[in-house]
Amino acid sequence: MAKCKNVDIKTAIKIVTEAAKQYDVYLNDRHFMVVYQEGSEQKYVKFGFRDMNFLHLIGIKTTLKAKQFYQACLDHKLAEKDIVGFTKGSTQQKLSVLPHLSKIFYNNCMIGYSIDNGVYL
Template identity: 30%
Template structure:
């Protein structure tokens, strides 16, 4: 039995909302590279409404309600739309990239680029694991803004520190450090 494209999209959105909830919501990530020019580090603090931006679908639902329906597995095909073949191609690329996007900061080697621009999208920075590129907003605490298939970074640099904390905690816990010569005392990180 073959399933329709919208049914497949719905399944991916429901599955990925669970992972987004687990890995991004109520957490903050600190990302540092010794090669950053504009900031010592960036802090990522995703919210529910950012999930919709990463899917490519259209909906009449508010972004928070859309996420809640995905998370609660009550999303139905009538809750979202894919208007034309161009949007269908975009949605296809995004649903294939979502699983990679939510694993970007789990301690593996990733690349970043400050002041990332792609077409009409401008981001404070973007990260890539070569499977996808995740761009972030120009805000004090960056939020996921866009998701692209593959590595779209033009001037990639390596990440030297990744740290995470639960929202409300004061200090970050180290997830990844590229080398022992990095001065971790310059970050709001728990030192062991």
């Protein structure tokens, strides 16, 4: 059985399964744009989320293909035997923020100098 520092495998499965449900509702097959300013130049970055990206986000090594893993999470069929390891050093961090990921693009967020910066939405 694979181990993750400070998180046992059953807890990891619970976190991942719940996160997959949220990912499916709020992120899967959606695109987002983040507008920011660098110096006097306005820039943007686009983000797109697909079912096959979910596995990469969480840092778990599995015998399942990315889409199979995602579907197993949604169907509550992910089992301990499906998990063979964790990405070195980052899985713990990913699991700690995963429950918040689906909400990140649904909040108004301005960081830094945002008043009268010329960016209008």
